[in-house]
Amino acid sequence: MHQHPQQDLSTPVTGAGRRSPRRRTSRFTGLVAAVAAVLGLGTMTSPGAHAADNPYERGPAPTTSSIEALRGPYAVSQTSVSSLLVSGFGGGTIYYPTSTSDGTFGAVVISPGFTAYESSISWLGPRLASQGFVVFTIDTLTTVDQPDSRGRQLLAALDYLTERSSVRTRIDSSRLGVMGHSMGGGGTLEAAKTRPSLQAAIPLTPWNLDKTWPEVTTPTMIIGADGDTVAPVSSHSEPFYNSLPSSTDKAYLELNGATHFAPNTSNTTIAKYSISWLKRFIDNDTRYEQFLCPLPRPSLTIEEYRGNCPHTS
Template sequence: MFGKSLDTLRLLPAAVAVAAVAAFASAPAQAAANPYERGPAPTNSSIEALRGSYSTSQTSVSSLGVTGFGGGTIYYPTSTSDGTFGAVVIAPGYTAYQSSMSWLGARLASQGFVIFTIDTNTTLDQPASRGDQMLAALDYLTQRSSVRTRIDASRLAVMGHSMGGGGVLEAIKDRPSLKAGIPLTPWNLTKSWSGNRVPTFIVGAESDTVAPVASHSEPFYTSLPSTPDKAYLELNNASHFAPNSANTTIAKYSISWLKRFVDNDTRFEQFLCPGPSAGGDVEEFRSTCPNG
């Protein structure tokens, strides 16, 4: 009997190990390391496509029902199975309306964001006012809009063209809790933004005569601190109005920047670090690579 007990004791470690393996195999899969990842692993084709993996819908917001900005259009993923999404407000340029930026609406939303293209209070509003209006639109989006339950209010960004781009710099200065800013061919009389602390991706245009890169985009970029992160892409032989029509280069790298910093999705780092080489649609690319 004693010998039998010894044999039993010798077998115990192996039995425990087998039981542990069985228990591990039957345990539910662990959640993704990053709970904010949305959509499949990216490829060049997937972020250059006109639409991402999410079906989208849109809803109009009347200027009569809001305060602080001029209404707009919300584009959003129809699926709720992946949880909440980050959100981005997009402002137009001087004398322009939200329609000038509408091409970005469904395109960005289908990648897993809630997008709000807005009209400003007047078409003549200056950058500081546009920055305030983008923040007012974010507050409406997260607190009062019909899609507020689809949004993670801690993951917000701003994007804009021309004076709207200058407004992006103003908005991220005033609200450093924002996760990202994307000024597109931005215009602003203030040249130094050394106090800004939001990851910022500036898109300039080589042939811009309204907001020449030498006096706008480039000094804006240079003045930004190296932390947390910044990048500058200059479009080859492009005009100030390049962001007003569908542009694959703008979309591709804007998606990558928003994914990387709004969703903290490092799968998109491959497109930003080291970033595109000069050639084709790209005149120049600079950044603080590696990011994060």
Template sequence: MKLFARRSVTAPIPEAPQRHRHRRRRFGVLTVPLAGVVAIVGFAALLSPGASAVGNPYERGPAPTAARIEAASGPYAVSRASVPSFSVTGFGGGTIYYPSTTEEGTFGAVAISPGYTARQSSIAWLGPRLASQGFVVFTIDTHTTYDQPASRGRQLLAALDYLTQRSSVRGRVDATRLGVMGHSMGGGGTLEAAKSRPSLKAAIPLTGWNLDKTWPELRTPTLVVGADGDTIAPVSSHSEPFYQSLPSSLDRAYLELNGATHLTPNLSNTTIAKYSIAWLKRFIDDDTRYEQFLCPLPRPSLAIREYRGNCPHTS
């Protein structure tokens, strides 16, 4: 997939030396309009896709709209790097998707685990989808396709450590802004990873499965995604108890997909992408521009059976 990045160019505003003040007065009629043009160019650059808000050094990309975060691809061109299993320890290798540009500095990152009996190909669509919005994304394979949630949680953390310390793109990643996602047992592993590493900025279990139903110890903002038609990890015995057990003081949300099944996260899905992007932007990048998609709480629709959460968010 080849995506196209948008570039912004900020025109430098030279400062006239003091000794030329008499020239500036002489040609004042010409220099005032020119200064106005430069000011307009500078202001336009602030509104361009690469501009960051002065108050938030982690903000990346243009001002969000529903159409932009629902689109199949975002404003960044995406590159990828394969990581073979024999070159790593602690997990089974994978694929790194990342914004091609280096003009904006580092990006936040997220590691994503597949589910039971599945490989990274089952969640590969999330790689370029999230990376094109301004994240480094690592879709991983696990040691075996039968690994349980606790093991998958450890492997997600091992993948993040590799990404930030040894990978070929480590210089593009801000190691202080990391998150985890996963499907099914990978979703259960997401909760395990967040429990083990409270410094994570965001966690998103997708139709997660775990024998442990209570997670009061989590300190990571967590978006739990369930499916109303899930018969493998029914929301009544998995996603709902996961969400309800999270501390009430935690930034948390529960999204139940309408007309969906346990395997819905394995296919490109606009609703999953939209709210995952908003959650990751809001909590990994601390980008409050995305709060509009999370608060007020989304209402039931053809795509959403139910949405719960705390608003406004505190982090």
């Protein structure tokens, strides 16, 4: 999406021989600021005015380049969680914004796929965290856990993250999401079905024997791949998406020229739309709606994109 340059309205326009109205404008601006201060409002030109309307908004206004970048505006720290110290899942790594100056952040737990380990989805940790989220990439109890088990493990990891982890004070426990690859993607749907209070779900090339999800009310973006032979979109991602109720904010992104294992390596298209979805629904940040609606068109990396617009949550 092309970004149109904003007009700079702050520079006084003067004609030949005219005095600049800078002083008068300055006095007027000061008066507006004073009135706004009395009313407890920000001025219309204040960068924080929009943020004041949405206390969950984090980071500067997004651009296409900012959501496609390998790293966002936040420096990231990480901490390992031993499987010996937790129950209900297999431990993992927490990535989080280093600074606490912006307050709390929403959080996301990500599950790997069948026979896979945390390392297979670890690239998403710092990439998402640097945009303003606490991200927990986890190992599962065994590498062959099925989707229903992975769904329970995602929720157990969220509970650990918000209740017991060393970064729990950095998290707003009312703003949580889940993601997962393959079996973990199927588990993502299971978790969203079980816990409707989740704010966002992103199944990545998901696999599940259950093809219908009419109970899911969590805003859900399903990412499939046109070349997936493990969980073909025709028997997995597409029926999953089609079964989500029309009242649920939902999207279906099919990657072009990609396989089932696309989520296992750094992928700008997955990152770009995952960031936009998480920002839009975990942070309720409507500045990211522009990347989701109108629906993205097919491209070198997008085979197809479906969704309901405008989003309402």
